[in-house]
Amino acid sequence: MVPFMEPLSDEELISQWRSQSDSSEAEQWLTELFQRHHGRVALWCLRITGDRESGADLAQEVFMKVFESLHLFRGDAKFSTWLYTITRNHCYNKIKARAASPEQSGESLIADFADQSADPHEQLERANSAKLFGELVQNSLTEIETQVITLHYVEELPLDTVTRLLKLENPSGAKSYIVSARRKLTRAMERWKAREPRVRP
Numbered sequence: 001m002v003p004f005m006e007p008l009s010d011e012e013l014i015s016q017w018r019s020q021s022d023s024s025e026a027e028q029w030l031t032e033l034f035q036r037h038h039g040r041v042a043l044w045c046l047r048i049t050g051d052r053e054s055g056a057d058l059a060q061e062v063f064m065k066v067f068e069s070l071h072l073f074r075g076d077a078k079f080s081t082w083l084y085t086i087t088r089n090h091c092y093n094k095i096k097a098r099a100a101s102p103e104q105s106g107e108s109l110i111a112d113f114a115d116q117s118a119d120p121h122e123q124l125e126r127a128n129s130a131k132l133f134g135e136l137v138q139n140s141l142t143e144i145e146t147q148v149i150t151l152h153y154v155e156e157l158p159l160d161t162v163t164r165l166l167k168l169e170n171p172s173g174a175k176s177y178i179v180s181a182r183r184k185l186t187r188a189m190e191r192w193k194a195r196e197p198r199v200r201p
Contacts, residue, residue: 010079
């Protein structure tokens, strides 16, 4: 009868992988790590992105990054902590990249940031609204304001999550950037509305 053996810890799996990195058996330790943590990473990605398909894709990308940089793991923290840090940063960087191109989500942003009167919204939509709104965002908002409004309105992340992701330390967190961005965009839309009739052919 084979005696019962406690399963290896994550750190012990990594140690085994390192000791056998030049052999064909090394992959089994990476497979064990993947199977052990894939579900959790996929759930983390889903919570951060709010989209199941995107979360699944990001989870695969996370493990590719983890295995490529596993030699950098020094054991100063638990592997799960190190893994979560990579997951969070990777998801955030993907979201940040989308936030840097608000014209891709202009319609959604317009719906939330247009003035309460119908005219600015309608005029923006008539003038290639997504592209124009992206230009208004780029020209009117700071980088952090752009990230905040995109994370909250397009990615639909709660404000407290946005505050944590961006490591905002001001008392009101992401909310203050929302207020500032709305004010700036309302003024920008009003300026565009005032100019728009004069530039029509």
